[in-house]
Amino acid sequence: MNISFVHAESPVWDSNRKTLYWVDALQQEVHAMKFDTMEHKMKRIEYGEVNIVMPIANSKRLLVAVRAQLFLLDMDKPGDYALRLVTSLDEGKPDNILNEGKADARGRFWGGTKGHQFNDTVEPDQGSLYCIEKPYYNKRVALRPVTISNGITWSLNSSVLYYIDSSTKMIEAFDFDLDTGEISHRRVIVNITDYGASSPAIPDGMAIDRDGMLWVALMFEGAIVRINPDLRTIVEAYRLPVSLTTSLTWGGDHLEDLIVTTSRRNLDSKKIKDEPLAGSIFILHGLGTGGVPDNLFVFDNADNY
Template sequence: MKIMLRVFLFVFLSKISSGFEVKSWTESRILGEGPHWDDKSQNLYFVDDFGSSIHRYDPKEEKEYYCKVHESAPVSIVIPIKDKPNEFAVTIGKNLTIVTWDGTSKTPESVKTVVALDEGPGKEENQFNDGKVDGKGRLWVGTMGPVKNDDFTPTAGSLYSIEMGKEPVKHFDNVSISNGLIWNQNYDKMFYIDSPTRKIDVFDFDLENGALSNRRLFFDVTDYLTDIKYGPDGMTIDDNDNLWVALFGSGKILNINGKTGEFIKEIKLPVTCPTSIAFGGTHLDELYVTSSAFFTKPEDKKLYPASGGTLRIIHVGVKGRIANPAQF
C-alpha cells in the first residue's frame, strides 16, 4: 500500500509541477510545523504542534524519530542549540524551554523552562508560534491566541526577540497568527507574515541592535489568489534572496522575488495544508515541507494521502542557506 501511495504521489506531482519530485515523506502528524535543517548533523528537525512532540528525520536512513515533550501543550519550534549536542530550544505553550534529547528516545532527558511568557490579563491562553534565529543568535518568535472551534483569536498575539539572560523584547502586538519570519542575506531586511492578513510585510532590520523599522507591504497573496481559505503560513529564503511561502489550505508553495515582490512560480503539492518550509540536504538544494492533517477535510485525505507528513522535494533548482542555531 505504501509503495502504491508513493507512485501516486510521484505521478500526481509530475503532472502539475514539472521538474519537482517528492522523494519521500514522513508519517502523518496532526500539525507538522517548524522545519529546521541542522547542517551539522544533516538531519531535519520539526514539531507536531498539536501532538506536543519534537521530531528528527534522518534522510540517509529515511527514518523518523520523535519525542513527546508535554502531555498536551502545543509545541511550535525546535532549534538545536549551538555547541551543545542534544540540546534544543523548544517552545511549549507560552514557555521557552531547553530540551535535552538524544534524538532517538521517546521521552526527553530533561525539559527546563528558561522563559515563562506573561502577556497580561486576557491572554493567559496565548501560545508561542513560528520562530527563527537571526545572525546574532537571537530567537525571534511570535505568539497567537487560542484556537477554538477550528478558528483563531484575532489580534491577540505579538512578536518578540529573546536572548539568554535577558527579558523578552516585544516589537509589536495586534498579531493574529504570527508566522513566516525570515531575513535576507545581508540581514538588513526581515520578512514577516501575520497569516489572516494574507500579506507578507517587510521591515528594515538592524542586526547589531535587533531593531525593526519602516514596516511596509511586500506581497499581497490576494493579488495572486482570490479563493484563499486560510493564508500564507511559514516561509524560507534561498541564496538568491527569493522567498518560498507555504499557502495553508491552498496546497501550494509560492516562489516570490525577494527584491521586487514579483511572482516567480508556484509548486502544487500533494497536501492541502502545507505549513512551513526549509531548505536542506547535503547541498541545501532540497525543500522540506511540513503539513497539517488536522485541518485537511476528510474527503481530501483520500486524494492527498501525504497530508500531515513532511515532504522532501528534490530537483528544486536553487539552494538555501544554513539555518542559524539557537544560542542559549
C-alpha cells in the first residue's frame, strides 16, 4: 500500500469477506479494505489506544481492544454507539494496554497486556496473558507476570500454543489443551539474540504457515523471520526497507500473500527521511508457502448484544 500510518498493527484476514483489517494504534483507528474492490473503510474510536481487531463468528461486528478493554465494534454506527463493552482487564493499572490477541480453535479470546510505555521503554512485569470465553466472558489469567505480551498462535493441530513476551526476546511454547484451554510445560523455541539480531530488536507479531512454521516480525530490526519450531531454529529471514516491523498475517484468495504492518512511532524527522516507507503495509508474494484461516472469536448473538 502507498499510504503510511503512525503505528499499524494487528493485521487479520477475513476469508469470508475477502477483507483485511488492521489498526493504527496511536491514531485510535480501525481499518478495513476489501481486496477485490480496494474499498477502504476507517473508524476512529477516540477513546484510547487501539491495538487489536478481529472478526467475530457469524457477526458483522468486530472485536477490538481499546486501552485495556475489549469491545464489540459496529463500523457503521457513529461515535460511542459503535462500542459494546465485553470486559476490562488489568483493573487498577490505568496505563496498561491490551497489546495483542487472537482466538483459538474453540473461539476463545487470548490476549495479553503490557505496562505503561514511555517512548520505547515499557514498565516491566506489569502485564498478564488472559483467556476469555463464553458463556459469561469472564477473564482468566493464563500467565503472569509479563512485560510486553505480544505474538500468539497455535500449532496446526492446536496442541501447542506459541507465545511472545517481547521483553524476553524469545519465542516460547506451551502444551495446549483445546478442551479446557489450559497451558503447561513452558519452553523456549528460539531466542532471537542467538541469531545475530541487534540489541534493541524484539520479537513482535507472529503467524503460522500451512507447513507449521512460525513467522515473526522483529521490531527495531526491520525484518521478519521464519522459524522451524521442531528444530528450534530460524530457517529464513527477510529484510524490509523500514526498521519498525510490527506484525503479519496471511491473506489473499489462496492465503499466500504475507501482509506485514510497520510503524513510524517515535522516529525523528531524519529517520523518517531515511525510511520514507515507515508505517506502510507491505505484501510479500512468492514465499513458497501460505497460511491457514484465522480462528474467529465466538460471541453468541453478537449483532444484538
